[in-house]
Amino acid sequence: VKLVVAVVHNEDAGALVDALLEREHRATRLHSSGGFLKQSNATVLVGIDDDKVEDVLEIIRANCTSRTQVVNPMPPIMEPGEFFMPYPLEVEVGGATVFVVAVERFERI
Amino acid sequence: VKLVVAVVHNEDAGALVDALLEREHRATRLHSSGGFLKQSNATVLVGIDDDKVEDVLEIIRANCTSRTQVVNPMPPIMEPGEFFMPYPLEVEVGGATVFVVAVERFERI
Amino acid sequence: VKLVVAVVHNEDAGALVDALLEREHRATRLHSSGGFLKQSNATVLVGIDDDKVEDVLEIIRANCTSRTQVVNPMPPIMEPGEFFMPYPLEVEVGGATVFVVAVERFERI
Numbered sequence: 340v341k342l343v344v345a346v347v348h349n350e351d352a353g354a355l356v357d358a359l360l361e362r363e364h365r366a367t368r369l370h371s372s373g374g375f376l377k378q379s380n381a382t383v384l385v386g387i388d389d390d391k392v393e394d395v396l397e398i399i400r401a402n403c404t405s406r407t408q409v410v411n412p413m414p415p416i417m418e419p420g421e422f423f424m425p426y427p428l429e430v431e432v433g434g435a436t437v438f439v440v441a442v443e444r445f446e447r448i
Numbered sequence: 449v450k451l452v453v454a455v456v457h458n459e460d461a462g463a464l465v466d467a468l469l470e471r472e473h474r475a476t477r478l479h480s481s482g483g484f485l486k487q488s489n490a491t492v493l494v495g496i497d498d499d500k501v502e503d504v505l506e507i508i509r510a511n512c513t514s515r516t517q518v519v520n521p522m523p524p525i526m527e528p529g530e531f532f533m534p535y536p537l538e539v540e541v542g543g544a545t546v547f548v549v550a551v552e553r554f555e556r557i
Numbered sequence: 558v559k560l561v562v563a564v565v566h567n568e569d570a571g572a573l574v575d576a577l578l579e580r581e582h583r584a585t586r587l588h589s590s591g592g593f594l595k596q597s598n599a600t601v602l603v604g605i606d607d608d609k610v611e612d613v614l615e616i617i618r619a620n621c622t623s624r625t626q627v628v629n630p631m632p633p634i635m636e637p638g639e640f641f642m643p644y645p646l647e648v649e650v651g652g653a654t655v656f657v658v659a660v661e662r663f664e665r666i
């Protein structure tokens with residue numbers, strides 16, 4: 340058994356979980372937030388048989404797309420009278436960041 | 449050291465954590481939700497010595513019970529004038545889904 | 558690749574994540590709560606190359622400090638007329654509890 344830990348966009352998490360269920364996988368969703376953008380995202384746990392890793396990665400690729408997120412940079416600490424014109428920054432955020440971890444023991448109680 | 453990752457019912461999580469503490473285990477609780485029922489549940493992390501796995505699984509078995517959850521199925525997309533009588537569905541939800549993962553390095557800072 | 562799972566104080570989590578980003582590490586933050594004190598804390602996931610484990614542990618040591626938390630013990634179940642004078646308890650909470658787990662496969666999608 341492997342545990343797939345996938346950090347995905349909030350907007351993709353629902354479709355991803357439903358697509359996994361259609362292919363008879365089970366999933367658990369956790370609220371999380373990104374270190375850099377400090378925006379809410381989703382961490383999805385999927386426990387699967389060893390031979391299903393490729394299948395799950397394909398489902399993630401099909402349901403999680405990268406996109407550009409516009410962020411307003413935080414104003415730096417300024418002197419009085421200084422003027423800061425924030426130019427919105429475009430940050431490219433990937434579709435998913437995926438870690439596959441070996442499970443030594445799996446139990447359904 | 450092993451990291452036990454247990455997805456359990458919200459109603460069982462408090463008693464489970466207290467039972468683990470009584471046996472000198474430490475635990476951390478995360479809010480999560482089920483992929484299928486989309487209802488809130490709990491994911492509990494328990495870092496333990498290798499020889500305590502059986503002990504922790506016994507504590508989970510003693511504190512987490514399976515139950516039947518009644519769910520109202522989502523109405524399908526319907527033609528105007530069609531009538532949909534949702535029959536509540538009974539879904540059997542297990543007491544706990546448990547993954548035991550090997551920890552290469554453990555530090556208390 | 559290794560996945561570092563660090564349970565830290567809420568007050569340290571922001572500074573920790575920013576310090577990790579400065580050293581070109583990426584991180585995801587999850588809301589969690591402690592089993593014993595039942596107070597909110599933070600679980601930070603950091604996926605890194607194998608040779609960066611020592612670097613990340615140093616950053617955690619530099620940004621997460623242990624502290625004494627004052628807790629009011631829960632009153633025991635009492636007979637009518639009994640008087641319970643809670644003496645605040647001091648509990649020493651460490652800076653971080655860190656698990657390093659091997660990642661079999663890592664994908665950015």
Ligand SMILES: Nc1ncnc2c1ncn2[C@@H]1O[C@@H]2COP(=O)(O)O[C@H]3[C@@H](O)[C@H](n4cnc5c(N)ncnc54)O[C@@H]3COP(=O)(O)O[C@H]2[C@H]1O
Binds near residue numbers: 431605
């Ligand atoms: N130090 C840095 N310098 C410059 N740009 C940076 C950066 N850290 C992140 N970014 C950029 O910002 C995007 C959002 O990162 P965030 O940390 O909010 O949200 C991240 C984070 O929650 C998670 N993540 C990515 N890599 C991770 C890792 N190695 N460990 C843990 N979580 C990771 O996945 C989300 C999306 O990551 P993704 O790489 O696709 O997209 C990242 C990346 O393009």
Ligand SMILES: Nc1ncnc2c1ncn2[C@@H]1O[C@@H]2COP(=O)(O)O[C@H]3[C@@H](O)[C@H](n4cnc5c(N)ncnc54)O[C@@H]3COP(=O)(O)O[C@H]2[C@H]1O
Binds near residue numbers: 363364365368455
């Ligand atoms: N391999 C795995 N990886 C990650 N998380 C896992 C997992 N197996 C179970 N879980 C987690 O544990 C909860 C209870 O699962 P259980 O299998 O006992 O009880 C399940 C099962 O009896 C049923 N079920 C789940 N997925 C199904 C599917 N694709 N088809 C039919 N029934 C399903 O609905 C109950 C509630 O499922 P829900 O998803 O809401 O909530 C799940 C999910 O959060």
Ligand SMILES: Nc1ncnc2c1ncn2[C@@H]1O[C@@H]2COP(=O)(O)O[C@H]3[C@@H](O)[C@H](n4cnc5c(N)ncnc54)O[C@@H]3COP(=O)(O)O[C@H]2[C@H]1O
Binds near residue numbers: 470592
């Ligand atoms: N092996 C492990 N597996 C999973 N999570 C772990 C863990 N060890 C620590 N944690 C997490 O880290 C937090 C801080 O733990 P620490 O041991 O520094 O500081 C602890 C410790 O000094 C004390 N404590 C915890 N459990 C105890 C017990 N059974 N008996 C006596 N003192 C306890 O209370 C402090 C706060 O504990 P709390 O549970 O609220 O919060 C814990 C818990 O969320």
